[in-house]
Amino acid sequence: MSLKEKLVSSFMAFEDHVDVDTKIHDIRTEAIKLFEDKGFPTKKDEAWKYTSLNSILKHDYSVFPKQENAIEYSDIKQYFIHDIDTYKIVFIDGKYSSHLSQTTHEGLDVCLMSAALTKPKYQLVIENYFNKVAEKDGLSSLNTAFSQEGAFIHVPKNKVVNKPIQIVHFSTGNESALMLQPRNLIVVDENSHVQIIERHQSLTDNPVLTNSVTEIFANKRAIVDYYKIQNDNLNASLIDNTFVEQKQESFASVHTFSFGGKLTRNNLNYYQNGERIDSTLKGVTIIGEKQHVDHNTLVHHIEPNCESHQDYKGIFDDNATGVFNGKVVVEKEAQKTNAFQSNNNILVSDKATINTKPQLEIFADDVKCSHGCTIGQLDESALFYLKSRGIPEKEARGLLMFAFSNNVLSSVKIPELKQRITKLIALKLGVNIGFDL
Amino acid sequence: MLKINNLHASVEDKSILKGINLEVKPGEVHAIMGPNGSGKSTLASVIAGKEDYEVEDGDIFLEGENINELAAEERAHKGVFLSFQYPVEIPGVSVTNFMKTAINESRKAKGLEDMPANEMLKLIREKSELLEIDRKFLSRSLNEGFSGGEKKRNEIFQMAMLEPKLAILDETDSGLDIDALRIVANGVNKLKNKDNAVVVITHYQRLLDYIVPDYVHVLLNGRIVKSGTKELAHELEEKGYDWIKEEVGA
Known part of the structure; x- marks a missing residue:
C-alpha cells in the first residue's frame, strides 16, 4: 500500500476520534478528497x-502515534532559546506536552489548535x-484533512506581546517511522506585535x-516576526507550508535558518491585501552531505504602495542540493510596488548543486522590482587578504562564509536568538576562531 | 632579513618580474619607486605569497630561509606583512574580531596559547591610539564603507598589532590627505626598530619625506635598474622617469 493509500484509508480511523458533526469536519472531508485527487507532488509539477519526495515517501510511517513518550526538560533544553523568558507550546510525537509548555489566556491566547477547533469561545476566530x-494543493490539503493539533495564537488588538513564543515539535523515535501533520494558526489583530x-x-x-x-494573519498595522530554525538530524524531513495574509500597513517577516534535515521544502506564500504593507522573507541555508533544501516563495502584491524584501543566502558543500524559486506577482492595481529579491549562493564542493530561479510577473507599470541571483566561489582576493594576515586557508574560508551568511542576521530582532543562530552558523562552518559570540 | 635573487614571476603567462635582486638588512628602510606597470605591486604580492603569480625562477629568502614554497599565511607567521594598496572589504567581520583571529592564528602556528582577552584589549587600545583610531571604528565591518584614508590607517593598525619583521607598504600614501599621511607615517616610524625592516612602494617622493629611506630603488619593466640613497627620490620627483629610461636604454 502506498503512503497515499494508507493516508486516505487512515482518514476513516481519524474520524472515529473527532466530532464529525462540525463545520471543521466538512473542511477536513473536502480536503481529503482534494488530497486523494491531487496526491503528492512529483517532479512533473x-x-x-528539482525536489523529489520519492526517497522520503517510501517509509511505512505511523500516522497516529499510539503512546505518549515523556521527556525531561534537561534533555532537550538545548533546543530552546532558554536564556530568556518565553511562552512555549511543545509537542512530543505530535501530542501536546503540558509539562514542557507555558501557555496563556491572559490578554492573549497562546494555546492548542485542538482546543481552538473544539471550544465554542474560539468558534468565531476559527x-x-x-x-x-x-x-x-495536495500537501496542504493532506494537512488540513488531518488537522487537529498544533499551535493556536490569537493576539487581540493593541497588544504588544512581551515575550517571544516558541513552538517546538519533538519526535522521540517511539515509532519506527513517524509522519506528523502539525497545524498552526496565528491571528494578530490591529496594532499588535x-x-x-x-x-x-x-x-x-x-x-x-x-x-x-501555518497560517498567519497580520491585521491592520500588526507586526509579526516569525523565525524558523531547521537544524534537524539527517533522517528527518520537513515540508513547511506557511501562508501569510497581511492587511494594510502591517509588517510580517519570516526568517528561515536551514542547517539540518534530510530534505526540507519551504513553501512560503505572502498575500498583501491592503496598502503600505511590508513583507520580509529571509533565509540562510548551510548544508552538506546529501542534504536538500528547497525554498519556494511567493509574494503576491495586490494593492498599491507596498514593499517586499527577499534575501536568501546559501552555502552548499559535499553532495548537497539547493533550490530557490522565488515568485513575485504584481497585480495591475498594485502601482508603486517596491519588490526586491536576492539569492546568493556559494558552492563549496564541485558536487554540490543549486538551482535558482526568480520569477517576476508584473502587470502594473509604475513599480520598482529587482532581482539578482549569484552562484559562485569565495572571493579569491579576500581570501589572500585574510591569509596574508596569518589566517590559514581553512579558517579564512570559514570566516568568509560566516561573514557571507551572517549578514542576513541583522534583521533578527531577538538578541538571544541572533546569538544562537550565529553560534549555529559558526558550528556548521567549523569556524572556531576567537569570535565574541 | 630579506634577500631576493634573480626573481622572475609571471601572471597568466605574462612575464612581469624579470630578474629582481634585492637585499634588505634589519633596521633598514628601502623605497621602491617606478612608473605604473613597472611591477611594483607584483613584487609586493609575490613576496607576500599571492598564488596568482607564478614564480618561474629565482629565490626569496627571509632570515636565510627560502620561503618560495610557503603559503601566504605561513609567510605571515614568519613575520612578513603586506599593507595592501586596495584593502579588501569584508562585511560581517569586525576589525576587532579580524585582528583577534589573525593574532591567535599566528600564535597557534607558533605553538602558543590564545592571547588572554585582557591582554588583547590592552594591545588593541594601545595600537589604536598610536594610529589615532576611534574605538567605534574597531567594531565596524572590516574596510566596509571606510574612506581611502581609513583603509590605509587600518592597514598600519594591523601592522602595529602583528609586529612583523618585514613590512611591505604598497602605495600606502595613495588616497591619503596630508593629516592622514602624517598619522600613518608616524605610526610606521614608531614601529620601526633595529630588528625589523620596511619596504615602501610608492609613486611619489611625498611619503619619503616622512618615512625616510636608507635606499631607493627604481623598478622599470620588471627590473631594478637603478639604486641610490634618498637623493635619488628627489631627483625622480623633479625629473620623472624618462631620464632613467634613456640612461638604461629601456
Whole structure:
C-alpha cells in the first residue's frame, strides 16, 4: 500500500476520534478528497522540478502515534532559546506536552489548535481564519484533512506581546517511522506585535516526515516576526507550508535558518491585501552531505504602495542540493510596488548543486522590482587578504562564509536568538576562531 | 632579513618580474619607486605569497630561509606583512574580531596559547591610539564603507598589532590627505626598530619625506635598474622617469 493509500484509508480511523458533526469536519472531508485527487507532488509539477519526495515517501510511517513518550526538560533544553523568558507550546510525537509548555489566556491566547477547533469561545476566530489562506494543493490539503493539533495564537488588538513564543515539535523515535501533520494558526489583530520561533527536532535516527501548515494573519498595522530554525538530524524531513495574509500597513517577516534535515521544502506564500504593507522573507541555508533544501516563495502584491524584501543566502558543500524559486506577482492595481529579491549562493564542493530561479510577473507599470541571483566561489582576493594576515586557508574560508551568511542576521530582532543562530552558523562552518559570540 | 635573487614571476603567462635582486638588512628602510606597470605591486604580492603569480625562477629568502614554497599565511607567521594598496572589504567581520583571529592564528602556528582577552584589549587600545583610531571604528565591518584614508590607517593598525619583521607598504600614501599621511607615517616610524625592516612602494617622493629611506630603488619593466640613497627620490620627483629610461636604454 502506498503512503497515499494508507493516508486516505487512515482518514476513516481519524474520524472515529473527532466530532464529525462540525463545520471543521466538512473542511477536513473536502480536503481529503482534494488530497486523494491531487496526491503528492512529483517532479512533473513545475514547482517541484528539482525536489523529489520519492526517497522520503517510501517509509511505512505511523500516522497516529499510539503512546505518549515523556521527556525531561534537561534533555532537550538545548533546543530552546532558554536564556530568556518565553511562552512555549511543545509537542512530543505530535501530542501536546503540558509539562514542557507555558501557555496563556491572559490578554492573549497562546494555546492548542485542538482546543481552538473544539471550544465554542474560539468558534468565531476559527470560522474567520481557519484554512482561509492555505493553498488547496495536495500537501496542504493532506494537512488540513488531518488537522487537529498544533499551535493556536490569537493576539487581540493593541497588544504588544512581551515575550517571544516558541513552538517546538519533538519526535522521540517511539515509532519506527513517524509522519506528523502539525497545524498552526496565528491571528494578530490591529496594532499588535508578536515574535514567534518554530523548531522541529527529532531525537533519534528513526525517519520522521513532518508536513506542517501555518497560517498567519497580520491585521491592520500588526507586526509579526516569525523565525524558523531547521537544524534537524539527517533522517528527518520537513515540508513547511506557511501562508501569510497581511492587511494594510502591517509588517510580517519570516526568517528561515536551514542547517539540518534530510530534505526540507519551504513553501512560503505572502498575500498583501491592503496598502503600505511590508513583507520580509529571509533565509540562510548551510548544508552538506546529501542534504536538500528547497525554498519556494511567493509574494503576491495586490494593492498599491507596498514593499517586499527577499534575501536568501546559501552555502552548499559535499553532495548537497539547493533550490530557490522565488515568485513575485504584481497585480495591475498594485502601482508603486517596491519588490526586491536576492539569492546568493556559494558552492563549496564541485558536487554540490543549486538551482535558482526568480520569477517576476508584473502587470502594473509604475513599480520598482529587482532581482539578482549569484552562484559562485569565495572571493579569491579576500581570501589572500585574510591569509596574508596569518589566517590559514581553512579558517579564512570559514570566516568568509560566516561573514557571507551572517549578514542576513541583522534583521533578527531577538538578541538571544541572533546569538544562537550565529553560534549555529559558526558550528556548521567549523569556524572556531576567537569570535565574541 | 630579506634577500631576493634573480626573481622572475609571471601572471597568466605574462612575464612581469624579470630578474629582481634585492637585499634588505634589519633596521633598514628601502623605497621602491617606478612608473605604473613597472611591477611594483607584483613584487609586493609575490613576496607576500599571492598564488596568482607564478614564480618561474629565482629565490626569496627571509632570515636565510627560502620561503618560495610557503603559503601566504605561513609567510605571515614568519613575520612578513603586506599593507595592501586596495584593502579588501569584508562585511560581517569586525576589525576587532579580524585582528583577534589573525593574532591567535599566528600564535597557534607558533605553538602558543590564545592571547588572554585582557591582554588583547590592552594591545588593541594601545595600537589604536598610536594610529589615532576611534574605538567605534574597531567594531565596524572590516574596510566596509571606510574612506581611502581609513583603509590605509587600518592597514598600519594591523601592522602595529602583528609586529612583523618585514613590512611591505604598497602605495600606502595613495588616497591619503596630508593629516592622514602624517598619522600613518608616524605610526610606521614608531614601529620601526633595529630588528625589523620596511619596504615602501610608492609613486611619489611625498611619503619619503616622512618615512625616510636608507635606499631607493627604481623598478622599470620588471627590473631594478637603478639604486641610490634618498637623493635619488628627489631627483625622480623633479625629473620623472624618462631620464632613467634613456640612461638604461629601456
